[in-house]
Amino acid sequence: MMKKLLILFVIVFVGSVAQAQRVTPPETLIRNATVITVTRGTLENTDVLLRNGKIAAVGKNLNASTNARVIDGAGKYVMPGIIDAHSHSMLDTINEGTLAVTSMVRTEDVLNPSDVDLYRGLAGGVTTLNLLHGSANPIGGLNTVVKIKYGRPALEFLFPGAMPGIKFALGENVKRSATPNQPGVTRRYPSTRMGVEETIRDAFVRARDYKRAWDEYRAAAGKDKNLVQPRRDLQLEPLVEILEGKRYVHAHCYIASEILMLINLADEFGFKIKTFQHVLEGYKVAKEIAAHGAGASIFADSWSYKIEAYDAIPYNAAIMTRAGVVVSMNSDSDERARRLNIEAAKAMHWGDLTEEQAMRLITINPAIQLGIQERVGSIEVGKDADVAIWNGHPFSVYSRVDTTFVDGVVYFDRQQDLARRADLAKERATLEQAEPNKPPARGQSPETPRRRRPTHDDTIEEEQP
Amino acid sequence: MPRLRPLTVALFTLSIVSTFFVSFAGAQRSAIDTYAITNARIVTVSGPTIERGTLVIRNGLIVAVGANVNAPPDARIIDGNGLTVYPGLIDSYTNLALPEAAPSPSPGGGGGGGAFLLAQARPSPGGPNSTQPPGLQPEVMVEDVIRPGGTEIESSRSIGITTALTSPRSGIWMGQSALINLAGDTPQQMIVRSPVAMHVGFTPLRGVYPGSLMGVFATLRQMMLDAQRYRDALATYERSPRGMRRPEMDRSLAALVPVVDGRMPVVMLANSEREIARALDLAAEFKLKLIVAGGREADRLTDRLAKQNVPVLLSLNLPRRTTAAVPEADPEPLRVLRDRVEAQQTAGKLARAGVRFAFQSGSLTNISDLLANANRTIENGLSPTDAVRAFTIWPATIFGVENQIGSIETGKIANVVVTRGELFDRNRSVAHVFIDGRPVDLRPPTGGPGGRNLLSGTWNLAINLGQGEKSATLNLQQEGERVTGSISGTFGTGEISNASTTPGGEVRFTVPVEIEGQTREATFTGTLSGDQIRGTVTAVGMSPGTFTGSRARPN
Structure with a gap:
C-alpha cells in the first residue's frame, strides 16, 4: 500500500521541484494548544493555522476553511520542528578518507531518501537536518541541508535557499591518531595539528591562485581567441566560494588551541567560520569565538571518549551562550537525533539557561547557523509550516510527538502509524509466502548484520585503512 | 625498374594463382552456406507471425521469408514441421x-601472481x-x-x-x-x-x-x-597551432570526448531507485546519452526514464532468498520481502509505461535460468510478445543495430533460434541455432526440471596443483539444473559458484581456494562417471592441475 502510494507520488511529483511545489498542501487548524513560538514567547490556549505550507496565523479563535483539518490541541504543545545542525542520516557514505582535502565530494550525491532513521527523526519532532561529510580530512566534502520529506524523492528534500556549506575537521580524527603505525605503510599527511594547519593554508593558497587564473582569463577572454580557459577544478571551486563568502564552513574541532588556530587562519584569508562543531573546549575561548562571529554546535554532556575530549564540561552551552555565541545542540547520531529535546533540556539543568534559551538551542539557533532563519526555527506567521505537536511539554522525558508537519504536510502521525501496523503484518504474511521469499531447503547461512553507520560519527570508522 | 628473374616471376605468378584459388574456395564455401527451414512457424517480430512458412538463409544473411517461399535447389533443407523460428x-x-x-x-597490490595477471587476465x-x-x-x-x-x-x-x-x-x-x-x-x-x-x-x-x-x-x-576542456583546447590548437602551446595528448580524456558530446551512449550500472535517480541526475547534468543497466527498481522512475528517453538493460537475475530459515536471518525486513516480489513485476510495468528496455542475464549463476526467469516476468504482467521483443528488436534498437539484427527480415544477419515449443514454455527445447547463417553445435541441453540429480552427494577429492596431492571434501546439491554446494579442506572452505552441468555428466564450477596464503578463484571442470569424477583445475596465477574424486555418501 505504501509502495503504491510511493509510486503514485513518484508519478505525480517527479519531473521538477517547481511542479511539486505547485501542489497545495492541506489546511490544518490546531486549536487551544500551548504554542512555544521560541521567538515570541510561549502562548497558552492559542490556535495555529497551517495553510499553503506556511504558518498562516497564530492567535485566539482563528477561522479555517470548511475543508481544513481541525486538531484539538487542548493539553498539547506545539513547537517548531527541531533542526539538527550535525547529522549523517540519509547518507549512503560519509567519509572520502583517501585524501586530506576532499572539497570536490558532495553529500548531495549519496542521499538515501528511504533511510528509516529519517522517519525516526520525524517521530522525535525533527524536521530539518544539516547533512555533513565525516571528519576524516582537514577539508572534507560539501554538506546538504534537507527537510525530512520521508517517502518523497531525494530532490524534494533539499532545503530551498539554504546556504551551501562544507565540513572542515581538526585534531585527532584528521591526523589519524587512532590509526596504528604499520610497517611499510606511509601515513596520510598530516599527522600533527601543525600539519593540519598547513594543509588548510596550502589549499587556500591554491584556491586564491585558482581564482586569480580565472579572473585573468575572464578579463582577457575577449581579446585573445586562442586563449584556452583554465581547467575547472572541483576541489578548489568550493574554497573560492568560501573566500567570496558564498559558502559556510562547519568545522569539527575540540581543543582551544586549534580553535584559535582556525580563527587566525580564517582571518588571514579574510573569511569566516560559520560554526565550530563539537567544540568541547569552546567555553575556554568563548569570547574569541563570539568576536569572530562564529556559532557553536555542541553535545550536552558527552565527553572523554578520546583524549581531546577530556576537558569537556556540561556548562559549555551556558557559558558560550552568555558570551554571545549562537549555540546549537546537535545529534551527530541517528539515535540521539530522536531525543534532541532532552539534550536541550539538559542545558537548563547544567548552567541555568532559561527555557527559551534552551529551546533556541534546537530551533532558531541552528537555523541561524545554516542560513535558514527566515524560513524555519520559530512559530511566526509567514514561516514554513514545519511544526510538531507534542502530548506534553517537550522538555519532559514523558512527552512524545503526536504529529509532525513539514511544509504543512503530515510526515509522522502516531495514530496513523499504530493503525498501519496490522496492515503491514498482513502484507508481511502474504509476502513471506511468495515464491522468491521462500527459504531454500538448504542454503548459505545469513550474512552477519553490519552496522550501517557508527552510532557516533566522532570515531571515524568508515574507510579507515 | 630492375629486371625480374624468371624464378621470381614464377613464384609471383604462383602466389597470385594460389590467392585466387583460396578466394575462390572461400566463395565456394559460402555458396553452399544455403539453408532453408521449411514448414515452420516463424515469429518475425517485425511483422506478423507466419504460421507455416519457409526461411531461406544464404551467405550469412536472411534472403527470403514467407508463407509462399520455396526452398532454393542448392539449399540444405531443415524440416521445420512442429518447430518455431525466432530471431536469435x-x-x-x-x-x-x-x-x-x-x-x-x-594499484600496486599485485603480489605473487601479479605479472601473470597483468599479462593474462x-x-x-x-x-x-x-x-x-x-x-x-x-x-x-x-x-x-x-x-x-x-x-x-x-x-x-x-x-x-x-x-x-x-x-x-x-x-x-x-x-x-x-x-x-x-x-x-x-x-x-x-x-x-x-x-x-x-x-x-x-x-x-x-x-x-x-x-x-x-x-x-x-x-x-x-x-x-x-574531457570537455581537452576537446576545446585541441580544437583551438587545430585551428592555429602557431603561437600556442600544444595540449598534452591524453588517451583517457580523448576516449571521453564522444561521451560528453552525447555521441556515445553511457551504460551506468544502477539497480535501486536511488542509484537510478543518481544516474539520471548525472546524465542530465552532462547531457549524456544514458542507458541504465540492472534496473531492478526502474519501474519506480518510469516518468523520468521516459522523459529523458533512457532505456533500461533489465537484469533477469531476479532476487530470491538464498539463505536458509534460521533465527539469525528471520524475520527479514519487509522492504527486502517486497523488493524480491516486485522485481518480477518491473518488466511489465516498464512495458506499460512505454519505457524502452531489453533483457540481460545479469551474471546469472546458471544461464539456463534466463528463460525461466523471463517467464516469471510474463506471469507478473509482461506480455509474451513484449518478452520476445525485449530479447530481440528492442536491444537491437537500443544498440543502434536494428537494421542488422533483432527480427526475421530479408537482408538481416541470419541469427535465428529454432525451438520445439514456445520460447518461454517450460518444456521447450532448442532444436537449431544459426549464427551469421551457420548452424552452431549445441551442447546437450542442460539438466532441466525432471533431470536426474546425478551430482548430489559428498565427494572426497584429491587435488593436484603441482605441489603434491591435497585432499578436500566437496558437497554438491543438484536441484534440476541448479547446482549449489561447498568445498572444504586443505585449500580452505568456500561456497561454489557459477556451477553448471550437462546430462552427459560434465560439471563445472568455481570456488575460492587458499594457496600460499592467497585466496584465488579456482575453476573445476570434470566428468562424472557413476560415483567417480575426474577433471582439471585452473586457478588464477597457477599452472593448471588435475583432480579426482569419489562419492562418499550418495543421497
Missing part, C-alpha cells in the same frame, strides 16, 4: 568472451601510458581482449542466445563494450559493432581516491569537465 536472442549485458575475472583493481589493456589508474581508464576496449570459444559462450548459445553485449568487468570508467555474435573463429569475425557504449560502475577504488561513492561522483564529474 540478444543478451544485452554480459562479460562473455572476456578473460577470467582478475581481482578488483588495486586484467581486462585493462589501457594500462601502458595511461594518465589514469586502473578503474579510471575509459580508453579500455573489450574489442582488444575478447577471445572466441569457451563453455560460457556454448552455454549461452544452447538456450538460443546468438548475440551479446560484452562489457569490461569492473572499474568506474569501465571502458567500452562491443556487440558480438557468439560464433566465429576470430575476435574480428565475432564483432557486430564496436565500440557500442562507455560503461560506468559506481564501485569505489580500494585504498586510493576515489574511495567512496561521493568520490566516485566527484571523479566522474571532474574527468568529464576535463
